Amino acid sequence: MNCAALSCGDTTIVIDCGIGFTDEHGAELVHADFGWLLEQHRNLEAIVITHGHEDHIGALPYFLKQLRVPVFAPPYAAALIEDRLREHRLRNVDLRVSPAGSHEQIGCISMERFAVHHSIADATGLILDTPVGTVVHTGDFKIESDPCEGQRFDRDRLEQVARDGVRLLLSDSTGADVDGRARIERDAETALEDWILRSPNRVVVATFSSNAFRLRAVLRIARECGRKVCLLGMSVQKHTETAQALGLLPPLDDLLIAPGEVDGLPRDQALILAGGTQGEPASALSRLGRDEHAHVHLEAGDTVIFSSRAIPGNELGVFNLVNRFERRGLEVITRARHPEVHASGHGSREEQRAMIKLLRPEAFVPVHGTHHHRSRHLELAHEEGIAQTQLVENGNVLELTRDTLGVVDTVPTGRIYIDGMRALSAEVIAERRAMASGGLLSVVLSLKGGRLRELPHVLSRGVWDGSERVRLERKVAEQVRNRLKGQRFGDAAEAEEAAIEAARKFLVHNHRRRPLITADVHGEP
Ligand SMILES: [Zn+2]
Ligand SMILES: [Zn+2]
Numbered sequence: 001m002n003c004a005a006l007s008c009g010d011t012t013i014v015i016d017c018g019i020g021f022t023d024e025h026g027a028e029l030v031h032a033d034f035g036w037l038l039e040q041h042r043n044l045e046a047i048v049i050t051h052g053h054e055d056h057i058g059a060l061p062y063f064l065k066q067l068r069v070p071v072f073a074p075p076y077a078a079a080l081i082e083d084r085l086r087e088h089r090l091r092n093v094d095l096r097v098s099p100a101g102s103h104e105q106i107g108c109i110s111m112e113r114f115a116v117h118h119s120i121a122d123a124t125g126l127i128l129d130t131p132v133g134t135v136v137h138t139g140d141f142k143i144e145s146d147p148c149e150g151q152r153f154d155r156d157r158l159e160q161v162a163r164d165g166v167r168l169l170l171s172d173s174t175g176a177d178v179d180g181r182a183r184i185e186r187d188a189e190t191a192l193e194d195w196i197l198r199s200p201n202r203v204v205v206a207t208f209s210s211n212a213f214r215l216r217a218v219l220r221i222a223r224e225c226g227r228k229v230c231l232l233g234m235s236v237q238k239h240t241e242t243a244q245a246l247g248l249l250p251p252l253d254d255l256l257i258a259p260g261e262v263d264g265l266p267r268d269q270a271l272i273l274a275g276g277t278q279g280e281p282a283s284a285l286s287r288l289g290r291d292e293h294a295h296v297h298l299e300a301g302d303t304v305i306f307s308s309r310a311i312p313g314n315e316l317g318v319f320n321l322v323n324r325f326e327r328r329g330l331e332v333i334t335r336a337r338h339p340e341v342h343a344s345g346h347g348s349r350e351e352q353r354a355m356i357k358l359l360r361p362e363a364f365v366p367v368h369g370t371h372h373h374r375s376r377h378l379e380l381a382h383e384e385g386i387a388q389t390q391l392v393e394n395g396n397v398l399e400l401t402r403d404t405l406g407v408v409d410t411v412p413t414g415r416i417y418i419d420g421m422r423a424l425s426a427e428v429i430a431e432r433r434a435m436a437s438g439g440l441l442s443v444v445l446s447l448k449g450g451r452l453r454e455l456p457h458v459l460s461r462g463v464w465d466g467s468e469r470v471r472l473e474r475k476v477a478e479q480v481r482n483r484l485k486g487q488r489f490g491d492a493a494e495a496e497e498a499a500i501e502a503a504r505k506f507l508v509h510n511h512r513r514r515p516l517i518t519a520d521v522h523g524e525p
Contacts, residue, residue: 119345133167
């Protein structure tokens with residue numbers, strides 16, 4: 001959920017606007033609470049996107065629904081954002097495509113983008129010229145020693161910026177626990193080629209579909225070894241289209257086949273490119289694992305290559321999926337046993353060090369990653385002799401002057417949970433929590449002249465077993481009737497409150513149960 005605001009004089013810009021995936025509270029997504037930012041900075045001038053990964057662009061529609069500001073994004077990210085805005089029916093958004101090398105003047109900040117290596121096309125970092133000096137934000141990055149076609153890292157430009165002096169460096173901390181240098185994309189490609197050539201039957205390659213370099217590699221390998229490619233899943237299809245439209249993939253004309261054609265091909269002539277590397281139950285890969293796909297059925301002897309990694313938190317789901325394939329006699333190649341089949345998009349320690357050495361900033365703040373990763377990255381900056389450093393937490397206000405750096409304030413922050421493209425309110429989250437832990441009990445009352453007319457109707461779910469439910473529901477109903485009997489209520493709300501209170505007391509004292517209790521008056525009070 002990357003999102004940072006940078007203010008300078010009257011100008012405020014937001015850098016990235018990402019989401020995280022979650023299943024907390026039954027939500028699907030989570031993003032930062034923009035409340036304080038929107039209240040304090042009605043004069044926000046722009047949202048600047050570094051690259052197209054979900055943790056950098058995913059919350060844009062939710063932000064733009066609250067405040068319309070121009071969005072600057074590099075080409076690949078802009079194409080993904082356009083799709084997302086269409087899904088949310090957000091029209092007339094001022095989306096400006098700004099590739100690496102471009103300059104923008106935004107209020108008193110002049111911004112230049114530079115290209116970095118990362119696991120998505122058009123990843124950029126930002127050089128922000130401010131009245132207190134130059135601030136460099138790396139975005140997500142790695143430094144490939146032997147980049148593949150289309151991957152660019154603007155080292156010369158950064159050397160020049162370093163010569164002019166960098167006041168502050170904000171740098172990606174994700175790889176801070178990995179020693180040495182990250183595996184390069186080309187090596188992952190070579191390893192994939194080996195495994196695909198060695199596979200006697202069908203091959204499924206599961207990868208992050210936003211990585212057009214990896215898609216291009218798999219498509220090339222398939223063509224060279226005489227396999228047709230079936231793109232399985234929305235995300236792989238979408239990203240292939242986007243990458244083609246931006247010229248990142250060669251013409252695929254006769255290479256692609258539809259899912260319905262896979263079974264008709266000899267088994268050694270099919271390659272399936274699938275999304276769902278995180279074990280998401282609805283994904284194409286999970287359906288293949290459960291053998292529930294409408295058209296494609298894998299068999300013993302087929303190979304599944306996970307050219308990916310399990311994002312922390314998803315390990316169990318990924319393992320379950322691996323086991324489904326292995327149980328059915330498929331060969332499964334994962335990074336755990338064969339680390340060569342995937343290359344991370346984030347630089348390891350030596351690349352982080354190289355970035356510090358390259359820019360020689362006066363001040364350093366690690367970003368992107370947990371507290372642990374940022375602390376480890378900070379150690380690195382100390383080793384490199386950077387005197388001014390600061391760890392920041394969500395909500396911290398960091399002040400940079402010509403000669404000082406420090407946290408000067410903390411502002412309200414929080415998490416907004418999204419379910420079905422809408423934010424869950426605190427009330428809904430509290431109700432879901434109560435239902436999840438205690439079940440649900442509803443009391444329906446009927447009043448006449450402000451008085452209870454008959455025995456209330458009580459319904460419960462997730463509180464008692466079927467065998468005792470009816471009996472105990474009736475007990476609650478009688479309890480509520482006994483408490484409300486003889487009282488005259490001014491309105492429905494008053495009666496409902498009394499009913500909830502009566503049911504609550506009975507359930508807590510007699511049954512030690514705390515379900516979510518609702519009460520409704522039916523008919524005229
Ligand atoms: Zn990224
Ligand atoms: Zn990221």
